[in-house]
Amino acid sequence: MGIADTIKPDIIQALEQLYGLPLSNDDLTINTTKPEFEGDYTLVLFGFVKTLKKSPEQLGNEIGTKLLENNPQLFSRYNVIKGFLNLAITDSYWLQFLTDAASGKSSLLPAGHKGNVIVEYSSPNTNKPLHLGHLRNNFLGWSVAEIMKTVGYSVFKAAILNDRGIHICKSMVAWKKFANGATPESTGIKGDHFVGDYYVQFGVEHKKEMEKLMAGGMSKEAAEKNAPIMQETIKMLQDWENGDPEVRALWEKMNGWVYDGFNETYKKIGSDFDKNYFESQTYLLGKEFVEEGLAKSVFYKKPDGSVWIDLTADGLDEKIVLRSDGTSVYITQDLGLADKKYEDFPYDRSIYVIADEQNYHMKVLKLILQKLQKPYADGIYHLSYGMVELPTGRMKTREGTVVDADDLIEELKSTIKTKTEELGKVDDFNPGELNDLYDMLALGALKFFLLRVDPKKRMVFNPEESIDLHGFTGPSVQYTHARIKSILRKQQPAAGALPSSHTLLPKEKELLLLLEQYAVVVEQAVQEYNPSVIAIYAYNVAKSYNTFYADLSVLNAESEEKKQLRLQLCSLAARTIASAMGLLGIRVPDRM
């Protein structure tokens, strides 16, 4: 509920009274008034000009007059410029809002149960450690889940672990050949990195063998398949599928190492899950869908026994759902998994946090489920996010340009440690407190950086410049919070309301208006599944506060009344910043 919603009924009422126009909220265009004009909110009049055949000037004056007449408690003044009716809201309204919010009498965000949401995110392969792209996925997924939870949804977080397949066998084969029994324990290397190293080594060896074969005149495709190490890997996958005890034992051992590594990273970055789905346990799911689809004539069978769905009428292609040998394909597994998830947690909405390279796949998945008339099909939403690229282009494992998650966090921590020590503001912290602070700031910087951009968009990560501590960044917002807390440590606002006759200064009002927008911003984030609006908002609050702070003294205010007002503003600003950053998974310190 924002002020824009508060004034809409009044405007609709006025239009009804003046012109007999029956309108709904969506017919009104209301913006916050640009700073160069007087007023708080602006009604755009052009839309009514044609239907009412009056000049914008005349309309504005008539509507403005009517509003003041109808509700002088809320509206104090108006002016009309071109086709824009600028409306000023009374200070007493703002003061009431501030007192209620600052005292905690009204909560910052509305709640109440709104339904069940399942969020699937992270979904790594168990053959290499997490990288920057995974971080964007994890931060997005966790944040969207948190936002939904906060506004009243029941949320279930799911991770899919891609723990089987040829790529997993690659690191297994390489380990067998080259490790001489080494383990993460014996080498002191974190489990996921340890296994990842063998995956890389597989690639190196494979390439070597291919070159040898190609030198002998073999084509690239044939060499790829016929390289001995690849043959060995294919054999291993078959053994795995046949349940060969030795292969299974190795597989479990190495996956175990990876999970140990993942769990460490997840703990560090704050990702958590209500349930893990292992592909090794779900990859055979979905076959009952094939029967069902055939019975409902949604699918059809080709002579060779393979099963297909024809989506050409929907502008897509024909898609296979079952191989001729009767085994399921990727999409079939996903159909089964959607059903399994629904069994585990009957969801109204199911959010898939998956990179945009799978846009087509997700479209097909939803469409098939809709055609099968699954009750949960319409609730499926693909939260598609763009790749994180380097200035040189896409990250590539083979070229070693992948930015490792653990390394990146450590680098950030060390940058922040240096900076913090330089400033010397927390020299009295003990080592534990310091380490916690560095974690808070490093992750704050990283999460903010990845979440401040619209998820749908591709983004560029420049290792040299990207993680700054100044300006539009996590630490800068965290700093503002610490700064406010510093004042509040010296004095807390007194309980009780301010006199309603109090006059707000422009800098005070600007901050207050922004603070009042919080619930509206969060609602927008919910509607769009988009945490970036909250990141931008949190920064704007910090910026607005800093401007206010530079101009006006809180503790040495010109009167006790002003001091109380500003203390309340400080208190509400700190609460709002902490809450908004919390929705992004970013903690804010009291000192830094």
Added chain:
RNA sequence: GGCCCCGUAGCUCAACUGAAUAGAGCAUUUGACUACGGAUCAAAAGGUUUCAGGUUUGAAUCCUGACGGGGUCACCA
């Protein structure tokens, strides 16, 4: 090639979904209190929103075309 997405300041991103003079940060230049934390603030400079048409009172936003970039078109996952 078919389909989908994108193109905004030197760089990284905004623009409330069609409204007022397109805004922030970084980088560059200049300035700031013996008042509460300078990871801050104030200011300058930086734009033909890739291009060409069209719709509209009004277009970065919608439509058409061109150019440029990315993704995807597997009985891989």
